Amino acid sequence: MKANMSPVKNPMPSQDPIERGKNFKEVALGYTKEIAMDEATRCLGCKAMPCVKGCPVNINIPAFIAKVAEGEFEDAYSIIAESSSLPAVCGRVCPQETQCEGLCVRGKKGDPVGIGRLERFVADYHNDNFKGEVVKPETNGIKVAVIGAGPAGLTCAGDLAKAGYDVTVFEALHVAGGVLVYGIPEFRLPKTIVGREIEGLKALGVKIQTNMIVGRSITIDELFDDGYKAVFIGSGAGLPNFMKIPGENLKGVYSANEFLTRVNLMKAYKEGADTPIKNSRRVAVVGGGNVAMDAARCALRLGAEEVYIVYRRSENELPARAEEIEHAKEEGIIFKTLTNPVSIGGDENGFVNSMKCVSMELGEPDESGRRRPKVIEGSEHDIPVDCVVMAIGTSPNPLIKNTTKGLDTNKWGCIVANEDGLTSREGVYAGGDAVTGAATVILAMGAGKTAAAAIDRYIKGE
Amino acid sequence: MYKILEKRELNPTVALMVIEAPAVARKAEPGQFIILRTDEDGERIPLTIADFDREKGTVTIIFQIVGSTTEKLGHLNVGDELVDFAGPLGNPTETEGLRKVAVVGGGVGCAIAYPIAKKLHEQGSIVHSVVGFRNKDLVILEKDFEVCSDVMKKMSDDGSWGEKGLVTNALEELIKSGEEYDEVITIGPVIMMKFVSELTRKYGIKTIVSMNPVMIDGTGMCGGCRLTVGGETKFACVDGPDFDGHLVDFDEAMVRSAMYKPFERAKHEETCKLFRNA
Numbered sequence: 001m002k003a004n005m006s007p008v009k010n011p012m013p014s015q016d017p018i019e020r021g022k023n024f025k026e027v028a029l030g031y032t033k034e035i036a037m038d039e040a041t042r043c044l045g046c047k048a049m050p051c052v053k054g055c056p057v058n059i060n061i062p063a064f065i066a067k068v069a070e071g072e073f074e075d076a077y078s079i080i081a082e083s084s085s086l087p088a089v090c091g092r093v094c095p096q097e098t099q100c101e102g103l104c105v106r107g108k109k110g111d112p113v114g115i116g117r118l119e120r121f122v123a124d125y126h127n128d129n130f131k132g133e134v135v136k137p138e139t140n141g142i143k144v145a146v147i148g149a150g151p152a153g154l155t156c157a158g159d160l161a162k163a164g165y166d167v168t169v170f171e172a173l174h175v176a177g178g179v180l181v182y183g184i185p186e187f188r189l190p191k192t193i194v195g196r197e198i199e200g201l202k203a204l205g206v207k208i209q210t211n212m213i214v215g216r217s218i219t220i221d222e223l224f225d226d227g228y229k230a231v232f233i234g235s236g237a238g239l240p241n242f243m244k245i246p247g248e249n250l251k252g253v254y255s256a257n258e259f260l261t262r263v264n265l266m267k268a269y270k271e272g273a274d275t276p277i278k279n280s281r282r283v284a285v286v287g288g289g290n291v292a293m294d295a296a297r298c299a300l301r302l303g304a305e306e307v308y309i310v311y312r313r314s315e316n317e318l319p320a321r322a323e324e325i326e327h328a329k330e331e332g333i334i335f336k337t338l339t340n341p342v343s344i345g346g347d348e349n350g351f352v353n354s355m356k357c358v359s360m361e362l363g364e365p366d367e368s369g370r371r372r373p374k375v376i377e378g379s380e381h382d383i384p385v386d387c388v389v390m391a392i393g394t395s396p397n398p399l400i401k402n403t404t405k406g407l408d409t410n411k412w413g414c415i416v417a418n419e420d421g422l423t424s425r426e427g428v429y430a431g432g433d434a435v436t437g438a439a440t441v442i443l444a445m446g447a448g449k450t451a452a453a454a455i456d457r458y459i460k461g462e
Numbered sequence: 463m464y465k466i467l468e469k470r471e472l473n474p475t476v477a478l479m480v481i482e483a484p485a486v487a488r489k490a491e492p493g494q495f496i497i498l499r500t501d502e503d504g505e506r507i508p509l510t511i512a513d514f515d516r517e518k519g520t521v522t523i524i525f526q527i528v529g530s531t532t533e534k535l536g537h538l539n540v541g542d543e544l545v546d547f548a549g550p551l552g553n554p555t556e557t558e559g560l561r562k563v564a565v566v567g568g569g570v571g572c573a574i575a576y577p578i579a580k581k582l583h584e585q586g587s588i589v590h591s592v593v594g595f596r597n598k599d600l601v602i603l604e605k606d607f608e609v610c611s612d613v614m615k616k617m618s619d620d621g622s623w624g625e626k627g628l629v630t631n632a633l634e635e636l637i638k639s640g641e642e643y644d645e646v647i648t649i650g651p652v653i654m655m656k657f658v659s660e661l662t663r664k665y666g667i668k669t670i671v672s673m674n675p676v677m678i679d680g681t682g683m684c685g686g687c688r689l690t691v692g693g694e695t696k697f698a699c700v701d702g703p704d705f706d707g708h709l710v711d712f713d714e715a716m717v718r719s720a721m722y723k724p725f726e727r728a729k730h731e732e733t734c735k736l737f738r739n740a
Binding site for chain 2: 171172174182187210211212216217218238239240242248249251254257258261262266269273274276277278349350396397399403405
């Protein structure tokens with residue numbers, strides 16, 4: 001087939017920005033068959049496959065794209081499924097521009113191939129059209145425990161189940177999904193999609209016990225006593241960080257976790273929901289990552305008139321996915337970059353009414369290679385707001401560390417694990433944000449996958 | 463699903479329920495709490511563990527009907543099931559090494575104070591209970607406290623039960639009469655815990671309070687339950703719920719706990735209406 005040499009990626013059909021700012025329905029609508037097949041012909045099928053090196057779970061990208069170009073969508077799905085347990089999720093939330101697409105040859109002159117959009121298309125096509133039965137692998141009867149039903153845990157559980165293990169996932173919340181259900185909003189990742197992926201894992205034989213807080217309801221040592229031969233910790237980095245500035249405990253100041261949990265997990269955006277959320281007119285979200293974008297766009301959809309992203313570095317350093325920044329801007333989110341809060345002010349009833357900020361400029365590069373922001377003298381100014389959301393990162397929850405003897409953690413409280421995910425305890429593996437600190441869904445999935453393979457080797461005594 | 467095995471009304475707005483929850487019962491200790499949801503669309507609410515039976519696999523909760531969720535809970539009966547019942551959460555109350563303790567409970571907070579008094583009594587500590595209610599109709603756990611207390615002071619705002627006065631009046635009397643406590647443990651309305659802590663500060667007695675702020679997940683994830691303790695931000699769910707009463711910023715805690723009051727009131731009325739029309 002002759003390659004399509006258009007330098008431009010097929011645009012993603014999306015909801016109108018003004019309209020979508022008022023609803024929680026999915027923003028990106030997905031490629032049609034025709035668009036997908038056209039986009040697939042932009043792939044040169046290079047032998048060196050640079051894109052695969054950029055994928056944390058090593059999907060055979062050129063092979064699946066070739067199948068899309070031929071219109072063999074189920075075959076394309078089978079190729080992706082060899083490497084990824086949650087393709088409908090990854091197609092939506094991976095930072096493709098810094099991974100597969102960032103290395104695509106087509107990106108040197110024009111846009112890279114829309115790999116993420118094609119992955120999403122294939123996964124959605126399969127979910128909508130596949131009528132066959134999932135073949136449940138034959139079980140070897142060996143019990144493995146997975147802690148946390150987020151991206152790392154679910155991936156690890158899926159791979160172990162495929163290898164025949166009797167896998168039980170212990171989840172602290174009342175539903176499985178982790179950040180996919182409490183954090184990432186409906187308009188970016190519909191919960192029915194997460195639900196379907198989880199049903200797929202259950203069909204493979206994975207058992208999920210919700211309301212089980214490992215470290216409280218049961219400890220890792222008790223899991224071994226109960227006959228589990230290995231444990232994977234994918235408990236994430238759930239503890240929200242605050243700036244430690246005056247006024248942070250005023251009413252109307254939320255951690256992004258609380259704000260997003262109320263909205264996404266507890267459905268506070270729906271009329272008649274039991275869980276409340278403050279009605280706000282002017283919302284400042286502090287931070288520049290995907291979580292900050294999610295919180296800002298939720299605030300807008302809840303009816304706020306003005307929503308700001310307040311970020312201390314410049315726009316070039318925003319860590320969020322390019323698409324999220326673009327979408328946020330289209331929807332009217334106001335970016336106050338090179339701005340840093342110093343205190344939050346409140347009214348006589350203890351509600352937030354302003355945030356004092358300073359302006360910043362970029363100085364010399366710091367150890368992360370990014371230019372260090374410095375305060376501009378005399379630049380203090382007040383922003384009138386009635387809600388502040390702190391989206392400045394999270395740290396691992398200390399519960400498991402504190403209740404598991406011999407489990408080493410570093411100075412940030414992250415679990416220490418080697419390249420296989422093995423911790424300082426025999427038979428205990430870990431991966432995802434619990435090890436790296438707050439990172440991405442796909443990196444957590446990659447870690448879950450690596451650990452599943454290592455657990456298999458460990459149990460087989462290899 | 464978590465089945466309701468027993469239900470008793472302790473007073474017109476406070477009920478006791480025994481819930482089948484073996485995983486929680488296996489690890490529960492006095493001072494810890496659970497998070498429950500009554501139905502699939504329900505909110506998560508924290509309730510303290512009032513008692514547990516490891517062998518039977520049951521956990522007892524005592525709750526006051528104050529909002530929509532507790533209203534719904536109050537309408538459930540023996541044989542009904544709760545969709546979620548997660549725990550135990552929070553750190554257990556530390557009782558080790560305590561020889562003589564004053565346990566001060568107010569209102570429905572007595573449901574939390576009681577298992578602590580019971581544990582202290584069972585480990586051989588001397589327990590002086592100071593228990594207060596607005597009036598005699600609201601009294602709960604009277605017999606239970608009597609069984610595990612070496613001294614029991616009963617107080618009511620209007621004098622209809624025990625003596626007329628506040629728990630702080632009775633506690634100060636005990637202290638003045640020469641009773642020496644290793645610790646005071648107090649659980650009740652925030653304002654009561656604040657005044658108990660102010661009193662004991664005067665006498666230099668270590669005081670533990672049990673905080674019950676607004677909470678969603680109860681596992682350290684949301685940070686909604688944060689409090690200022692000794693100038694530092696603490697999460698009640700993972701750092702508490704017990705804190706040194708002499709370090710807690712009670713005024714801030716009171717303001718924060720009122721955050722959703724108007725919403726809760728409206729929601730409660732709405733739920734009541736639903737039950738009336740049903």
